[in-house]
Amino acid sequence: MIALREVSKRFGNTAALDSVSLEVRPGTTHVLLGSSGAGKSTVLRLILGLAVPDSGTVLVDGIPVEPATRDGLVGRMGYVVQDGGLYPHLTALDNAALPLEARGWPRARRTARVAELAAMTGLDAATLGRYPRELSGGQRQRVGLVRALALDPPILLLDEPLGALDPIVRAELQDHLGRLFESLAKTVVLVTHDLREAARLGHAITLMTAGRVVQHGSFADLAERPVNPFVTHFLTAQTLGGVAPAAR
């Protein structure tokens, strides 16, 4: 389980997070929804231990994330960023196999594991020998996902994983991810500004703005029982864009 208890974090004069509390239930997908600058990515960075809160506590499986514990805890997490976060000088295979290489897996076993995950994420095996710049955005994203899944961590943290993709690929990958998370029973924290993505993938949604939590709940909660006009405004601004949310 992942939990934030009254976590605040400032960068200079800006409050990135202002007393944020939230809980992610094991085996579910929790979406952090909000416009850019809402503090969603900072939540992921705090969970990973890449940033330290000014006040409050971040717990992963009941252990507070601190400089002393973060090296051990990060091993339980897979991390996917926008556009994959791939190393340009390594092939897709070497990129995806990097965590396996770091754990000393022999090459044959690494290749087999990556091939297995590539099939699972819908990545064409022929693309594994290519360099990132030779891949499409969707392919890069899948390689990043394979890398995050390589050591089968119980927790997946995804920061705008589909943000750089065109709408068709994006929709296709959203479906794919939903099925994947379901079948692997991962605890997922997914950051997005896309309402449709939140609706499709999130068992629970935390809507944020300006470093504060506006509302926790299911998509239906947000749509039908908004706590204030901002929630309604945020939801309608995007639905008016033409994509109808499909309630789960």
Add this chain to the structure above:
Amino acid sequence: MPARLGAGLALLVLAGLASSPARIRAAEAESPVIRVGSKSFTESYILAEVAAQIIEQVGEARAERRVGLGGTGVTYRAVESGAIDLYPEYTGTLARVILKDPATETPPALRARLDPSGLTVSDSLGFANTYALAVRADLADRLGLVTIGDLGAHPELRAAFSSGFLERDDGWPGLRARYGITVSRVDVMEHALTYRAVAGGQVDLMDVFSTDGQLERLHLRLLRDDRHFFPDYSAVLLARRATTERFPRTWAALRDALEGRLDDRRMARLNAMVDLDGRPVADVAAAFLGGRDAEAAAGAPAHRALLAEIAALTVDHLVLVLISVGAAIGLGVPMGIAAARARQLGQLELSVVAVLQTVPALALLMFMIPLFGIGKGPALVALSAYALLPIVRNTHAGLVAIDRQLLEIAWVLRLGPLRRLARIDLPLAAVPIMAGIKTATVTTVGTATLAAFIGGGGYGALIVRGLAMDDTATILAGAAPAALMALGFHALFELLDRIVIPLGLRG
């Protein structure tokens, strides 16, 4: 990281110590050798070569030639520190420049004064190479210049003096005061180049040595020193006393063969054989020892000897470049990594390395002499230090330019510091690092030509000799291969980039 930095610096110091005088003396015990030095002008080369050949004939010790060391300061320090055992010097120079006591102009007086420094001198070799002022003969005729005092009537003349002459009390400052003369313009020029300027009419007046072989050929006339300003510059051999005592037969043979054997005309003729006839110094020295120097100069088959020398110097130069760049890579890449890791310390480190680069290369080489003596070792230390900046700076710049997110991901993937360095950081910074190494290598090929000024060898040996003898062909024989080698390295690095720079990073 500081530990790594410290180890690197220790390495640099060790590399220098490898050639320290102490080490040189240790090697001496194994195989007896006498190191003969010279300053960088023809007469000094010839006398040193004559001495070396005598040493070889006696056979008590091997002769090692460390010629063309530069001016008085460098060469005297070399013999004082034991980097060389002996070299040709002049009584007036020792008395005025080194001892700063004009009263010690005779060999016995010098011997007494140099004794505490562990040095001794031979008696006069027979000729005095005094300073003199020279003008073109046609100018002298036109203006009626006979004595130095006659210059007083012609303040419009332009002069070019060697830096030693311009600054020494027994040079231009004293001369000007004694005769009360002025000139419209004084430039400092490398002596060998001044001849051309005078012959070409760009300069009217220059300082020369009275035994200069070129005076006649270039139609230069000496102005008479009727007020006896210039002191006696009798040639002597300046040697370490320990060497003369350890190899008594050799020292006796040197004195016997040279003392009183060379008058001004004979020395001027030997100088002319090298300067004007282009005969190799070794030939001229052998001719003198065989009593054959009065013969007309034979057409010397210099080409084959020069080609063989260039081949040997190419290997020499490559060794200088490869070792110094290798050391600079071994030291510079870790230093660049350290600078990128510890930002504040890194800025300090980068500043220090940059300051090192602002020291003129020649000056840096000269600084090596009191620390490490002369020869290849000190040259390598100086060249390595000089090659450091582009490598450290580019490694640092390449590493700090890496996308921060990619480095965070490396931590999330738990790569560990060493694997991260090898798999992520260095490959991602490969393009700038390789560019830095390439810059360092190509410039080192050029800078290494200066190594010859402190006896480090390489193509510079030809350039130094060519400058000393005013021989453009010899200068080019050193400069052209150096330029070719620089081009060669450039091409090699284009090739190397294809191997070292990861496929995914190539544009």
